[in-house]
Amino acid sequence: MLQLTVLREQTDLVVAGLNKKNYKNAAQEVAALLDLDQQRRQVQSEHDDMQAKANSISKEIGMLMKNGEREKAESYKAQTSELKQQAKSLAEQLSTIEEEVQKALYRLPNLPHESVPAGRSAEDNEVVLQHGDIPQLHEGALPHWELIQKYDIIDFELGNKISGAGFPVYKKQGARLQRALINFFLDEAIQAGYMEVQPPILVNEASGYGTGQLPDKDGQMYHATADNLYLIPTAEVPITNLYRDTIVPVEQLPIKNTGHTPCFRREAGSWGADVRGLNRLHQFDKVEIVQITLPEKSYETLEDMSRYIQGLLQKLELPFRVLRLCGGDMGFTSALTYDMEVYSAAQSRWLEVSSASNFETFQANRLKLRYKNETGKTQLLHTLNGSALALPRIVAAILENNQTPDGINMPKVLHPYLGFEKIG
RNA sequence: AGAGAGGUGGCAGAGUGGUCGAUUGCGGCGGUCUUGAAAACCGUUGACUGUAACAGGUCCGGGGGUUCGAAUCCCUCCCUCUCUGCCA
Structure with a gap:
């Protein structure tokens, strides 16, 4: 499996390599994959933010419970439920995208070394x-x-x-x-x-x-x-x-x-x-x-x-x-x-x-x-x-x-x- | 195959709902001491993701669930060990 970082940073080399291996539609597929990867990181960071907020509220609740401020703690619980919903839907999106990225990556063959001769058969x-x-x-x-x-x-x-x-x-x-x-x-x-x-x-x-x-x-x-x-x-x-x-x-x-x-x-x-x-x-x-x-x-x-x-x-x-x-x-x-x-x-x-x-x-x-x-x-x-x-x-x-x-x-x-x- | 026990960081082994990514020991690395080494003492020491760098997120066999919050509770699958049975 090729490394995503290589795909990101050396896209042209990757496409050229795939072409040498007679891989069809290399340029389009790589572009699509990088696009997916971009999406993934976008959704990932949104999800992580949501998660971070929820985490900090939960911690807060923990503190309050410890100090016996039950009522205040209860009031915080409502806040997290919405965050939780959002985070859940983002997590679902994320895993769908990740699966696609994974599938696309599995499809790509290794890149040939520069000494590999071009050829079909x-x-x-x-x-x-x-x-x-x-x-x-x-x-x-x-x-x-x-x-x-x-x-x-x-x-x-x-x-x-x-x-x-x-x-x-x-x-x-x-x-x-x-x-x-x-x-x-x-x-x-x-x-x-x-x-x-x-x-x-x-x-x-x-x-x-x-x-x-x-x-x-x-x-x-x-x-x-x-x-x-x-x-x-x-x-x-x-x-x-x-x-x-x-x-x-x-x-x-x-x-x-x-x-x-x-x-x-x-x-x-x-x-x-x-x-x-x-x-x-x-x-x-x-x-x-x-x-x-x-x-x-x-x-x-x-x-x-x-x-x-x-x-x-x-x-x-x-x-x-x-x-x-x-x-x-x-x-x-x-x-x-x-x-x-x-x-x-x-x-x-x-x-x-x-x-x-x-x-x-x-x-x-x-x-x-x-x-x-x-x-x-x-x-x-x-x-x-x-x-x-x-x-x-x-x-x-x-x-x-x-x-x-x-x-x-x-x-x-x-x-x-x-x-x-x-x-x- | 049946019964029971258990799967936690490189290893050993705590933790049974809340500042736990996780006490402690060993090992590793760095330092002090030493001519050098050992011992002793001090410090440090997981992976993945993410960022320019921070931050943040995820991971306690895998997956799912309960909960504001799970290593800890529930379900399920996998694996290991012990005993019994069977067998090269």
């Missing part, structure tokens, strides 16, 4: 770098959805039976590979100074709002209505919300947390031709890294996180590229996002395996996640996160890129975790 994303050679596959090489059948390591049919499409069952070396990747990713993160946490994977509504999934992405999350809890679409939600409503002591910054969780996504309306196999699932595993930093450090931190993720991909010996997302393709809450894509050789396409973002104060504002600066003033912190990494597409790329006519070679770095070097 994924085609306008900027390739920042590419690393590794595109593998040349042997004659008769298979896409991963056939490889997993051939070696009987991931079973979609079984998943269909017990849950539905998009819920694969990992078996044998396939299950072992999942576990190896999770452990590898967690160990690496801990090595890099992140603290491991195992959060709940069902979260309440407040948490959904805190990180911005609600109300924007309502309908994309599985909702356990009986208890009004949501299955998390990413560990970002619980891990960042650990710090909701907190003023973090400066000496504890930066906060670096990591965690593995399953992630659940309804993916309503996003099924198409290129989502076969592991490319898009309703449930998958991911290790997430989250950082909370001082505002002035957050972009440096984003670069660190990006480099860290690239390091993982290198260790896994996967060819990858890094994209800087354009304004139109970025997420609602992000100010700058890098996507990491690995090359999936049998599909001949790049697959997104990680997304690292700086949210600046957008989440922190909703989360009320703050610190006290040198002058003792309470200020919002910056939040960041990145996948490190999401498993399914990593698995797809490992399987496809390393296949040989007589088995699939596993990346060396995983050998100790796997207990085998080759599938098949």
